[in-house]
Amino acid sequence: MKYAYYPGCSMECNAAAYELSTQAVAKSLDFELVELEDWNCCGATEYFSQDELTASAVVARNLALVAPEMDQLVAPCAACYCNLAKVDKMMGEDAEMNGKINTALKAGGLAYEAGRVKIRYLLDVIYRDFGEEGVKAKMQQSLEGLRIAPYYGCQAVRPIKREDDTEYPMQMDELFSWLGAEVVDFPVKAHCCGGHMTQISEPQAFEMIRRILQSAVDYKADMILCMCPMCQLNLDGYQSRVSSYADKEFNMPIIYFTQMLGLAFGLNPKDLGFGKELVPALPTIEAKLK
Amino acid sequence: MSVQHVAEGISPFLKELIEDTPKGERIMHCLQCGSCGGSCPNSADMDHTPRKLFAMIMANQRNEVLAANTQWCCVSCYLCTTRCPQEIPITDLMYALKRMAIAEGKSGGTNAPALAKTFTDLVDRYGRSYELGIAGLYHLLNRPVAMAKMGPMGLSMFAKGRMAILPTKIDKIDQLQAIINKARELSK
Ligand code: SF4
Ligand code: SF4
Numbered sequence: 001m002k003y004a005y006y007p008g009c010s011m012e013c014n015a016a017a018y019e020l021s022t023q024a025v026a027k028s029l030d031f032e033l034v035e036l037e038d039w040n041c042c043g044a045t046e047y048f049s050q051d052e053l054t055a056s057a058v059v060a061r062n063l064a065l066v067a068p069e070m071d072q073l074v075a076p077c078a079a080c081y082c083n084l085a086k087v088d089k090m091m092g093e094d095a096e097m098n099g100k101i102n103t104a105l106k107a108g109g110l111a112y113e114a115g116r117v118k119i120r121y122l123l124d125v126i127y128r129d130f131g132e133e134g135v136k137a138k139m140q141q142s143l144e145g146l147r148i149a150p151y152y153g154c155q156a157v158r159p160i161k162r163e164d165d166t167e168y169p170m171q172m173d174e175l176f177s178w179l180g181a182e183v184v185d186f187p188v189k190a191h192c193c194g195g196h197m198t199q200i201s202e203p204q205a206f207e208m209i210r211r212i213l214q215s216a217v218d219y220k221a222d223m224i225l226c227m228c229p230m231c232q233l234n235l236d237g238y239q240s241r242v243s244s245y246a247d248k249e250f251n252m253p254i255i256y257f258t259q260m261l262g263l264a265f266g267l268n269p270k271d272l273g274f275g276k277e278l279v280p281a282l283p284t285i286e287a288k289l290k
Numbered sequence: 291m292s293v294q295h296v297a298e299g300i301s302p303f304l305k306e307l308i309e310d311t312p313k314g315e316r317i318m319h320c321l322q323c324g325s326c327g328g329s330c331p332n333s334a335d336m337d338h339t340p341r342k343l344f345a346m347i348m349a350n351q352r353n354e355v356l357a358a359n360t361q362w363c364c365v366s367c368y369l370c371t372t373r374c375p376q377e378i379p380i381t382d383l384m385y386a387l388k389r390m391a392i393a394e395g396k397s398g399g400t401n402a403p404a405l406a407k408t409f410t411d412l413v414d415r416y417g418r419s420y421e422l423g424i425a426g427l428y429h430l431l432n433r434p435v436a437m438a439k440m441g442p443m444g445l446s447m448f449a450k451g452r453m454a455i456l457p458t459k460i461d462k463i464d465q466l467q468a469i470i471n472k473a474r475e476l477s478k
Contacts, residue, residue, distance in 0.1 A: 009419045012458065052477070058473075100476045103472060108465040108466065154366075167372070200362065201363075276452060
């Protein structure tokens, strides 16, 4: 299996653990992620607050870069996925915007026909294209003994309704149940991590992060699995600051779902980027895994 | 319903907003049910909930709306949008309000417009973005005090190799800039 791959800016540095584990898991499952040549930033939320058409054209350049023989584009980051999928959908529905975006693309010698590429997020690819059978066939190590909180965040499951529920998605829940983990019924699984609010208003951002961490504590989860670099950064990178803010010592490991998947596939933690998280995950995993 | 269809007899501000938002005309169907504000993780910090803001837009309260912090409290989580019984693209309307506020130099007392500008400039120059979530450049430029406060976290991120000084530059930056320039021209 081959998919065009849009890593997104975070994967280069902040989310290197997601990139490493994504590639390792792809190898185990025997699929290939062909990186778009010379891709550019998806614009996050900020570019869309400045100029809608330009932001959309910036996003569309990536869609235009998908090689003609490829028809599926995979994005691991929820924000990138959201922007790519939204712009593709908007181009299909709004002829005027479509025309303008293509005029802009043409200035760079490019073109994109709306709907040509199916944009997908990584979890959905693993869940649907490989399924229970495909995933279990690669399992070397059961995850029995671990209680995990599956955290989807917002922009992969919303606003575009695809294969999972927009408020109570289940793909990650099921994936890790197949592998023997105990998956908690996490009520805040599709709540927002706050995105870039940490840069605008810390009290607001820290409160959003606190609610998610506290819920994982309340549900006695050993750790939170996430699927977006922004979520991981907020929940892990800011955790010590949120502890001070909330006057409560949180010690909740936050790792990417692909890292846990890699462990179940018997891969070496080093090759999965373990150790890059600020709240160490391996001690908990070693203590709990049967 | 087309834009022309609703253009007669409505508040000029509402018309302006509809023109700047994909599917913005759906706002005409707002029931004032409040489901948006009730769903929003940040409504408690907003000057006006989205529901109230929409009523103010209908009443043509342009200045009050653009000066509010409501749009800047929006983190684009899309919960209101997927819940709205009238399929109003609330998040996209918030984006449009952000753009209109920026155009008038209004920030609702936040630094969000400055953040958006820093980010956009980086993308225009490099084609890739800096790790804005970890602050760094933006804070150095705009909020040195906050940068100093986040010191320890920034340092740990550095130590873990998770923080870069500058974004990488794409090869065909000229191509991207040609696209951007054309788009800017068309959006005027
Ligand atoms: S949820 Fe939709 S219909 Fe209800 S008040 Fe908000 S925008 Fe209006
Ligand atoms: S998209 Fe914005 S306004 Fe809507 S619920 Fe989320 S934060 Fe609130």
